[in-house]
Amino acid sequence: MKLQLNVREPDGIRRSWQYDNVTNELWRNGELIDLLNDERVKKYGAQHGVESQAFSDSKSRDLYDMRIQLGLKCNMHCRYCAQSDRSLEKACWGPRDVPSFIEKLKAGRVKVKGIIELWGGEPFVYWKTIEKLVPELRALYPDVRFAMITNGTLLTEEKIAFCEKYSISLTFSHDGQGYRLRGKDPLDDPAMVDLWRLAFSRLNCSINCVLSPANTDIDAIADYIKARLGDVHLNFEGIMTHVGVTDRELMFSDRQLLDLQKNIFNALISGPWSKFPALEGQCIRLIQLLTNRKRLNPHAVKCCMHSPDNAAVNLNGDVLSCHDHCTPDKFVGRIEHLEDVDISKCFKPWCERPECRKCLVLSMCRGACPQIEGLARTLTCKNEFAYKFAIFQAVFWLLFGVTLESYSIARD
Secondary structure, three states, X not given: OEEEEEEEOOOOOEEEEEEEOOOOOEEEOOEEOOOOXXXXXXXXXXXXXXXXXXXXXXXXXXXXXXXXXXXXXXXXXXXXXXXXXXXXXXXXXOHHHHHHHHHHHXXXXXXXXXXXXXXXXXXXXXXXXXXXXXXXXXXXXXXXXXXEEEOOOOOOHHHHHHHHHOOEEEEEEOOHHHHHHOOOOHHHOHHHHHHHHHHHHHOOEEEEEEEOOOOOOHHHHHHHHHHHHOOOOEEEEEEOOOOOOOOHHHOOOHHHHHHHHHHHHHHXXXXXXXXXXXXXXXXXXXXXXXXXXXXXXXXXXXXXXXXXXXXXXXXXXXXXXXXXXXXXXXXXXXXXXXXXXXXXXXXOOXXXXXXXXXXXXXXHHOOOOOOOOHHHHHHHHHHHHHHHHHHHHHHHHHHHXXXXXXXXXXXX
């Protein structure tokens, strides 16, 4: 859909540009802006094309990413967690299920060429299962990478040694000064800090931060982590979603969202981008979209679960609509028959959502989580827009020297 962008140019005059949020075409004074050979684009290393991604309701036997849902048990009770419904903990599996799971992979002739992710809940709650599962998977797929996201509170030297042996990368979930929404901060414990530092010294590790009303100052997040762990890779999972969340303290006020936008914008225009790799990636992706005028696929979704080479499974061999789910209503097929998977019953893409068609940040957001509805979706979209709008503002300022103030539906 063509949108009217209200910008303030360097001369201080407010003018109207136009932008198509599906084709990523941008016009100024009625003329299409061509960035393909623009030196400003080269400056940001974004002159290369946007990688094409296939979308399908079914799955391929040749996977790039297999996400194994071990169960949703966790030793913490983070207030904003998308898995906050504790009744889901009943659905889990154990070491005894590993041999049959491996046989199902073989029966389905499933290949994995990229990465195998082990998911919880908290994966280390399932330590006995991991000890048995990972060696079997390594034997079956000798060239894949392994990865886990963990809260880090169950880490031990034994587990670090195991991860080192099998080349398992760890992403530690920590929200900097906003950790109070989750409980006791493990980085207040000197012994735990030592263990995290040991893991970072021996493994491929990073920090994954969720932005919430308690941590809208991203520079303060970086400073908080650096003071405790040194110079480590800090990533943002993004802004908090509202799946299963009804706590009013977790709902951003307009003031908090505006503060977050300003903080992201200021961090990006002042640099260096390397301080916030996730934001750097978002900026480069937007510049690539604008440069190549890449049309958004009607079935594109925010996550990768609509990709034929990406599948979430449990140890029973069920294929899941998402690794955050483990109940039968989210089962979409069997791992022995990936070609028969039908994920469409659980996904509602942006092309079926009228509100998405009118949104400025559609090409970046791609419709947010395709499985949430109602109030949770309304709040999530509000959060996502603020986060992505700051990216748009920063890119427009850096490329064109203009302030993107607002937008509306363009008149024909």
